[in-house]
Amino acid sequence: MGNGLLIGAHMSISGGYAAMFREAINIDGSTMQYFTRNPRGGEAKPLDPADVAEAHKIAAEAGIPFSHTIAHAAYTVNPCSAKPEVRDFAIRSMREDIERLENFPGTLYNFHPGTHTGQGTEIGIAYTAKCLDTVMYPEQKTVVLIETMSGKGSEIGATFEEVRAIIDAAEGARPELAGMIGVCLDTCHVSDGGYDIANDTDGVLDEFDRVIGLSRLRAIHLNDSKNPLGAHKDRHEVIGSGSLGLEGIARIINNPRLRHLPFCLETPNDLEGYRKEIALLRSLYKED
Numbered sequence: 001m002g003n004g005l006l007i008g009a010h011m012s013i014s015g016g017y018a019a020m021f022r023e024a025i026n027i028d029g030s031t032m033q034y035f036t037r038n039p040r041g042g043e044a045k046p047l048d049p050a051d052v053a054e055a056h057k058i059a060a061e062a063g064i065p066f067s068h069t070i071a072h073a074a075y076t077v078n079p080c081s082a083k084p085e086v087r088d089f090a091i092r093s094m095r096e097d098i099e100r101l102e103n104f105p106g107t108l109y110n111f112h113p114g115t116h117t118g119q120g121t122e123i124g125i126a127y128t129a130k131c132l133d134t135v136m137y138p139e140q141k142t143v144v145l146i147e148t149m150s151g152k153g154s155e156i157g158a159t160f161e162e163v164r165a166i167i168d169a170a171e172g173a174r175p176e177l178a179g180m181i182g183v184c185l186d187t188c189h190v191s192d193g194g195y196d197i198a199n200d201t202d203g204v205l206d207e208f209d210r211v212i213g214l215s216r217l218r219a220i221h222l223n224d225s226k227n228p229l230g231a232h233k234d235r236h237e238v239i240g241s242g243s244l245g246l247e248g249i250a251r252i253i254n255n256p257r258l259r260h261l262p263f264c265l266e267t268p269n270d271l272e273g274y275r276k277e278i279a280l281l282r283s284l285y286k287e288d
Contacts, residue, residue: 005253005285006068007222008032009265009274016048017055017104025062027275028282031262033070033110033221036097044096052103066106068262070145070184070219073097073111079131080114080124080156087127090114095135098142105141108219108262110184113146113157113166124156129169138176145184145218150192150234158193158232160211167216183216186266187252188223188237191244194230198248201255214257222263222281224249238267239277250284259288 008029011020013036024032037044059066079090094111101107116124136144146166151158157166163183171178185208190197195204208214224242226235240246253263265277 003282003285003287004259005282006031006260006262007253007265007278007281008262009267009269009271009278010034010072016051018051018058021055021058021062021064023271024064025058027271028278029274030062030064031068031070031264032064033072033264033266035074036071036100036109037074037093044093044100047100047103055104066104067108067143069104070108070110070262070264071097071101071104071142073109075112077111078114078117079111080116080119080127082117082119087131091131091134094131098135098140098144101142102140107142108145108182108184109142110145110147110219112149113155113163115154116156117154121156121162124154125162125165125169128156129166129173132166132170132181133174133177136170136174136177136180138180140180143180143182143218145182147184147221148186148189148193150186150189151194151232152192152234158189160208164212167212181216182218183212184219184221185217186221186223187244187249188221188225188242189234191225191229192227192231192234194232196229197252198244199251201248201251205255205257217258217261220252220258220261220263221266222249222252223266236267238269238273239265239280246284249281253281253284254286 008031010033013034077090149155149157224237226237
């Protein structure tokens, strides 16, 4: 496996966990992400104990700890919708996901904090925090990550302050969850949200540390953006072909405060495209 950069891509789980780990390793990935179920919603496939055991074996042999892998909630999960049935689906599916992920202890479970659908940001934050308080339990090994968003439409979580407000509300109501809620920073989203992560990486990280705390940052979605800084649109681009640019991406992966984190590609690519991006990023990475 390549150099010390913890880099991987979003993989398909359609063939099972073991096949997914093999594919991730085959493209020289040292981490990966996958949807817990169909990204547009629906029921998750029942777990196959033999598949789970084989995945454990493959991951251990490749030196990929589950704490470097990201499970992504379905896009249809909206914990702060104005519709009670949509919020109920978010609670049910997230609870099921967390219970299943206990078969892969330490996995990072990433979700979009949601869209308030006209209710207002404060109500959205309160609903999302309530969802976390409902689905999480102190004994779980899974770390739940709030993804930073771009701010399109009525999305919440586009500012560091909003992310921190969700965490504070959830942990304030249930102090026993302290430290179990982290953040996944999406480079496209924060750039579209107005944070110049590509050109002022340290400045953005200083702001993140001041508002949220860098100890909460557990993973990076490494994406270029089709849109300029502050566009609030959320359209991912292949590495080096968007507004963040190759130099900006290189600054991010080589920043001393980020180098220990898993980076996961969500760029518009197939497996061969991901393989090439991973090779490119490894070539830009400067070993200590």
